[in-house]
Amino acid sequence: MNIQELFQQAVSRSKTLTEKPGNDILLQLYALYKQSTEGDINIEPPSNMFDLVGKAKFNAWESLKGKPKEAAMQEYVDLMGKLK
Template sequence: MELQQLFEQAVINSKMLGDKPSNEVLLQLYSLYKQSTEGDVTDDKAPSNAFDFVGKAKFNAWSELKGKSKEEAMKAYVDLVEKLKG
C-alpha cells in the first residue's frame, strides 16, 4: 500500500481509537497531520489571544516540525496511530 493510502487509513483509524490519547499525543497527531497535509507552518506568529492556550499549543507543536517533509510527517503519523492502536 502506498504511503498516501496508509496515511488516509491512519487518519480514519485515529478517530476510532479505544482510549482517548493524552493531550501531548493529541498535539503530536495534530502537528503531524498539519505537516503532512500543508507542510511548514506559514504564519510565523502564534495566536495573539493571551487566553488561547490550545491555539498556541497547536501552533507551537506544528512549528516544531518545520523542515520535516510531508512524507516524513505522514510516516510518523502512520507509525504513531499504529502504536496507539496497540
C-alpha cells in the first residue's frame, strides 16, 4: 500500500476514534492534514485577536511550512496509529 492510500485510511479512521484526543494532538492532526492536502500554508492569519482557535490552527499549520506532503502524510499515519 502506498502512502496516499495509508493516509486516506488514517483520515477515515480519525472520524471513528472511540476517544477524543487532546487539543494538542488535534492541532497536530489538523496541521499534518492541511500540509498533506494543501501544502504550505496559504491563508492569512486570523485578524480577530479573540479567535484563539483560529490562531492556534494557523500557527500549527505554519510550523510545518516546507515539510514535503509525503512526509506530512507519513507523520499523520504514524500519529493516528498511536490513537485508539
